[in-house]
Structure formats: structure tokens, C-alpha cells
Amino acid sequence: MSLFPAPSDATPNALSGSNQVGVREFNERILLHAIRVHGSLPKAELARLTRLSTQAVSVIVERLLEEGMVQRLAARRGAVGQPSRPIALRPDAAYALGVAIGRRRLDVLLLDFGGAPRWRGGVDYASPRVEAVFAAIGAQLGRVHAFLGEADARRIAGVGLAAPLSFGGWREQLQMAAQDADAWARTDLRQRLQDMTPLPVSFAKDTAAAGMAELATGRGRGLRTYLYVFVDTLVGGSLVIDGQPHGGLHGNAGALASLPLGLHGASGGPGLGAGADGRVGQLLEAASLLALEGMLLDAGLAAFDCMDERLPGGPAAEVVRRWIARAADALAYAACSAACLLDLEGVVVDGALGRTLLHELLQATQAALERYGWQGVARPRLHAGEAGADAKATGAAWLPLHAHFAPAHGLFLKAAVPGARAVGKNT
Template sequence: MSAGREGADMENGPIAAAAGGSHAHEGAQRLRPRGSNQVGMRQFNERVVLQAIRLHGPLPKAEIARLTNLTAQTVQIIIARLEAEGLVIKHAPLRGRIGQPSVPMALNPEGAFSIGIKIGRRSLDVLLLDFAAQVRERLTLDYDFPDPDTLFDEIRARLKLLRKSLGPKRGQLLRGVGIAAPLSLGGWQSLLGVAPQQAARWHEIDIEAEVQEMTQLPVALCKDTAAACVAELVAGRGRSVRSFLYVFVDTFIGGGLVIDSHLRSGATGNAGAIGSMSMGAALRGEPPRQLLSVASLFTLEKMYAEAGLDTGAAADARAMQAPWLPVTQAWLALAAPGIA
């Protein structure tokens, strides 16, 4: 989640968390990290070097110096320090060129680990990620609506399982826990068929504080749509597009707004929240339909249920297989034009 805060300022600084992707060369000119050769900039420059490798893939030291505007000597010192800390590793030398073969430096997936928690209205996901942002383990729990009396016990148990899976030595490399959750987890209870008193309980709960009590690791909370949007900005196609609207299709549809490579939250934190947008003129005697009423996975689940099918297929590959596929296609015929 720390990537969420720093990722919004990509052109002015690097990412300080284990977020990244496999698009090695996309967006090189858009999100080009720049370092400083001034004294006292050690941590900043380390992040700049790590971000350069994260954006471009394995790089020789000379190329790192060129991309970051750091001197060759500074890069040499930083790489030596990062290698000693186990955050970067050497790849096979590049031969066939004039002079000494260059040695690309890459992120060490085993250099650090983090845990990501997504608390959704329909499911819980707890992930273990390595320093190259690859998912090592995923623990999932499905439910009709999250019950705070049991949900945090489930999160605590999963945190223990993931830490245990790392073992004592690698467990020391866990750096933090990030949480993504809807801005108003107790909202839209009437559509979900949830009792008002059950939904209202979430208005009184500090999710970040509850998880922080379970661990000594730093914990950060981010709105789920913002977290997904920042992931696209940092590790996906967003690195090559300056301004875009990110569409987040979950239980309810939402979005994130990026302008000039910065995530814009808006005055109330709801910039990009497209779900409440009107679908057009209201029918006689009925309120106007909102986009979330047709382009949300909740609607797809209802259509599956009406067809006598397992609603859980909305979250996995069965949605594109028989007998769910015709229903999925019918939902897409409503959702896609609405989004457009």
C-alpha cells in the first residue's frame, strides 16, 4: 500500500515498496526515475535505482547510470549496497560486444516479501508477494457479506499461515501489510440484501487498526479502486499513458482517475467513482438507473442465480465456459455499452 501513496508521484520520485510488473520497456519515457548526486540522498537514490530496474527489467550499471542521471561511481556504490542487502542479484554477463561483458542487475524476488489483504463485499483475499511483485500464495474466503465478528479472526489465521510458510529465516524479510477495501464497506446494503444493522457495524470499525493489532509489521489501508488504479499506473499499461480513467469491475463497478501520471482522489476521495453515474432518462414512475445496477459483478451473480447456476463463477474462469457463458454474454451486452 505504500506504493499507492508514492506511486501517485511517479515523475518526481520512485516507488518505495515491492510493487512492479513484467512490462520491462513500456512507459520508459513517461515514468523515468531520476536520482541526485548530492550528499545525503542515499535512501532516495537507492529507491531510484530499484525503480529503474523495476520499470526496465535487468540492467547493466552503465545503463542504470544513464537512466537515473547518477554518476557511474554512485551507481556502483548503490548496487554494491543493494546486492549486500540481498535486494538485487546478478544475471549472466552479456557477451558479444566490444570490451568487457556487462552484467545486468535484477531485482531479487527473495529480497523482501509483503502481504496484501483485499476485503471485498463478497470475498476476502490474502496474498503473499515477493520483491518482484509475484504472488507466492493466495488464501481466499467467499461469503455473502463480511461479518466483522468472524472476518478478522480469518485474517489473523491467514497472516499466521503465510508467515509460517516463509519459515523463520525468510519470515524476517516480511516488510509490511497492505489492505485494500471499499470506501464504504457497509454501503449499498439494500441491493445486497443485507440487514441495515449488520451493514452499519462497518461504519464503526477501523479496519487498519484492527489488522495492526495482529502484527508488528507496518500496516497501510487504501481504497480498493485506488489500489487497483495505482497498480495499473505503476506496473501496467498506465506507465505509458499520462492520463486515463481506470475502470474497476467488482461487486460494484468503480474507478480511478489519473491525470499527468498522478492519481487524483478529488475533494471527497471519490474521483473516478463512476458507479453512481446515470444510465440515461428514467422510465415513467421509476428512478434513473445507475451504471452500477448493470455493470457490476453483483448483477452477474443475480443473473446466474436466476438461471440456477453457481454464482461463484463470477469470480473465476467458469464465467467463460458452459453453462455460464450464455449468461455472461447477456450481462456483457448490458455492461459494456453502459461503461462505454
């Protein structure tokens, strides 16, 4: 039994025909894109932004109104001339689901057509097991269907899936059983989810999805080239270059967890930053929530909810301060290294942690950056991310919205950068 009904061609708001075909649909997507990026706009402003004629915009808007994709808002008064009625996206015109499989938690998020969250659910676990996690996904999707009802469920454009590229990595640190790691390695995650629903399923690396959420709706809208860092059970990241997500050859650009924090001794002795045994640690050992959890346990303290705003000042305050100092040093090293290689405009840091803890981590990282020499390289600005703990699921949900409604690959993200503009085709 399907968890969601497949969209029907007979349904007025069916999304199955939303592939780009011809100038007409391209221009429709251009207008939708402009409204998504800039907010509600009168038709004259839409024509200016898209460089379409006023007549073409009027025809397209009327068609989108009939299709239920946009809505007219109340007239804006106070300006000279005839009051204009801004055109806005209709939130219930379409929906998209984001599923983020984490190393300690599953998150499912429903976005409406305007990008606002309408429903969220999640399941915590000590260690992910394939069958249990996908059973939980099935249960969450069933709850989404019940929330929307049969009619609105037909407006779901698709499902985006975000997950680590390899669940088997760092198995010992995560205390994952060997058979569980092997099961994840054998599972095609996208296909497994696709077998559960007739809706199209898209996949992205979890931190790449989080970076997409930041690029589409957060701090990334004002930056062109930057490193995105997400502090979670394991730390990770992604890259944006010239306003576009950059995945690299294997889709794993921004794999910060693996970044070595020193040099191995070539002559067999300990190298710069290496331990007495000559081993060079990785960034995740200092700047991940798993590292904080280990420090708390070593101090005889129970693990705390890192989203708890009281954590930096509670009974674990001393341990948290020591973790912040270690994590900040590691993040500053990563930022400096990335800036030397990529000539970054900024570094955006976010994570599955409370805003108070994030603020203190950023302050310490800023101080650590002051200790580096910046001769010969431009120092990137440090920014707090805005997408927050939901970033991975939010970015996953953007995947089907983008696939169905963006004028071209990457365009709605690219146009979020100042100076970029989507241009329609006059006929």
C-alpha cells in the same frame, strides 16, 4: 501474541530504517527504482538512466550488494567490449503483504521484492461480517508466517489493506444485515488490522489499489491519463491523471458504481433514461457481477463462477449475452462522460472475471462506443487490464513496497510512464 516479529535493528536486512534520510539513501532508492521499472541493467545503463556518475553507481551497487538488496546476474555476451553483468533486484530481499477485503471474498497476497507473487490465499463468504473477516485475516497471516519461516518473515516491509470506503452502501442489493453494515461503519479498518501486527499498515480504497497495480505493472505503464474500471461484485474505478493516481477530495474519485444512467424528470415525469417511476438507475445495476448474478437467478439458474472461462458458452450463455449488452452500454456511457470531463487518453477495463468474458465485454463496449457522437471531444482508446482478479490485493501489497523503497511519493509509478526518469543526486 504478534503474528509477525517486529524487524530488529540488529538484523542485517532490517527494514525499520528505510525512511529517506539524506542523499545516500535517496540515490540507493533511485537505483532500486530504476531496476524495478526497467528490469535488470548493467551499471553503465543505470548511470545513464539515473544521470549519476559511473563511480557513484558503482559505489551504490556495491553497497546494495552487501545489504542483500540486489544481485549480479550472469554476464551478457555477444556485445562489443567487456561482458557486463546486469544488476537485478534480489527477490527475497524484502516482502510485502496485500489484504483485500471484498464484499464477497477476502484475498491475501504476498509479493517479493521484485513484485512477483509468492503466496496467495482467500476466503469466500456470502456477506462480510467484521469479526469473521478479521478472524480469517488473522488465520491467513499465520499461514504466511508459516510459509516464510521466522527469518524471512522479518523481511516483510509492511501490510497494505484495500477495502471499499463504505461497506454499508447498497446494503439491500447485497442482502447485508443492518447490524453488519453498522458494524463496518463503526470499524476503523486500518487500525483494526494494525492492532493485529507490529508491521506498518497502509490503507487504500479497493479500486484505487487495483488501479495502482495496473499502473505499476500492467497496461497503465504506457498511458498518462486514463479511467480505470474494475468489474466486481460492484463495479468501481479510479483515475490516473498525468501519470499519478488521483483520489479526489474524499479519496473516492472514480466511484463509477454511483454514476447515474439517465436524467431525472424535473417536472415530476420520467426523465431521459429514467424508469416509469421516475427513478434513475446507477451504473452498478447494469455493469456489476451482482447484476449478472441477479439475472441468472431470475432465469432459474444457479450463480456461476465468473472466473470460469466456459461461462460465456455454457448453459447460461443467453443470460450472459444479455448482461454483456447491458453492461457494455453502461460502460460506454461512463467512458464517454469521463472523456468529456477529463480528456482521457484511454479507458482500462479489468475485473474479477475470466479473460474470455472480459474480452467479450470489451468487444461489446467498443461497439457501444461507436454509437456515441464524438464531435468536440477526443475518443479514448479502450484497453483490457492486465492485473486481473488479483489486482486489489496486488495493489495493496505495492503500498508498503512503495512506502519503504520509492525515492519519493508516487515516483516509481510516475516513472513507469514513457518519457519520465528518476534522477539521482551526484555529490
